[in-house]
Amino acid sequence: MKNPRLLLIxxxxxxxxGISVHLQRLKQAADGAAMACSAIDESRLGKPDLPNLWAMSPLDYVRTLIAADVVHIHTSHPFLRLAHVFMARLLLRMVVVTVHSLTAPCRSAAARLSYRLASRLAHVSVFVSEQVRAGLSGHGPVIPAFLAPAALEEGSPAGLASWIRKQQAEGRRVIVSNASRLTKHQAEDLYGLDMLIECFSSPEVRERFACLFLVSSLDGGEEYFAACSRRIADAGISPQFLLVSEPIGFAGLLKLADVFIRATNTDGDALSVREALWYGKRVLGSDCASRPAGVTLFRSRNVADLRDKLLNPSVQADVSSRQDFARPLLELYRSLNKTKLWR
Structure with missing residues (x-):
């Protein structure tokens, strides 16, 4: 089956x-499958090797869409997503949209309507979980967003790797957790950093575990990061709790660590959860979303339940959850390319 020219937005x-890493890996998978793949980056931080939406002229944007056979849209902003779908359909491109979570669609009635319109206009809507599909009453395949990390992603800064090894040498199992940036959902810490800090107030937890919490970007979260850093210091848990902000990959830290905790209060099908399972790590996840087999669930925003599940392990990682979902996406692009009628 002939490969289409693919555009990722x-x-x-x-x-x-999670979404940005998924897109990076998806582009690599398409390139590896000899599929001509271009991209439009929506980040406010421009990159020298990627066209950026906010720096493009309208004419360049249209030309980029026309140059593709299949346009796959991952935009979270409801109205921008709808605009992309509308333009791609107007230019007679085959359109795929992926819904990564219910957070953006559920911000308002207008956002929900925009997501539904975008899904109706697209040729195919992809949902990362059954829960997300049901939440939007959607129709389309369920394809989790996990693609296996490349070997180049598995490195870690020497200082962080040394900290992990030191904790393990002292007999502690190392927990890692992460946030793309520190933000709140319904007035609560979205990624549960505050819960993990409180959890480490327990001497038994500090005796048996250490925690490294990675924040990818401080954009808009500088004050909260500083407040959490002070809280860690004031609680006297700094020797076992390391809070860092670095623009580095998470795969390398996951590979070195023993446990991954996903303490979010809302979620889609989290890439980091499946990544931890891929590495065979013990995974604890809040019950705010459906989780893959092998994840130990704890009650969302319940520190006592998290502490109990952490100290009393019952479920180990399930090798059946070690699945890379690149192939069904590449096959979807090829099937859409085959149905084109105008070329």
Whole structure:
């Protein structure tokens, strides 16, 4: 089956987050499959190797769409997503949209309507989980967003790797957790950093575990990062709790660590959860979203339940969850290319 010319639209690293890392890996997978793949980056941070939406002229934007056979849109902003879909359809491109979570669609009635219109206008809507599809009453395939990390992503800064090894040498199991940036959802810490800090107030937790929490970007979260850093210092847990902000990949830290915790209070099908399972790590996740097999669930925003599940392990990583979902996406692009009627 002939490969189409593919255009990916969304935010590419940096900043690093689940969607941006997914797009980076998806482009690499398309390139590796000899599929001509271009991109429009929506990040506010421009990159020398990627056309940026905010720096493009309208004519360049139209030309980029016309040069593709299949346009795959990952934009989170509801109205911008709808605008991309409308323009791609107007220019007779085959259009795929992926819905990564219910957070953006559920911000308002207008946002929900925009997401639904975009899905109706697209040729195919992809949902990262059954829960997300049901939440939008959508129709389309469920394809989780996890693509396996490349070997180049598995490196870690020497200082952080040394900290992890030191904690392990002292007999502690190392927990890692992360946030693309520190923000709130419904007035609560979206990524649960505050919960993890509180969890480490327990001497038993500090005796048996250490935690490294990575924040990819401080954009808009500088004050909260500083406040959490002070809270860690004031609580006297700094020797076992390292809070850092660096624009680095998370895969290398996951590979070195022992446990991954996803303490979000809202979620889609989190890439980092599947990535931790891919590496065979113990995974604890809040029950705010459906999770893959092998994840130990704890009640969302419940520190006591998180502490209990952490100290009393019951479920180990399930090798059945070690699946790379690049192939179904590449096959979807090829099937759409085959159905084109205007070429």
């Amino acid at each position: 969304g935010t590419f690293p940096h900043p690093r987050g």
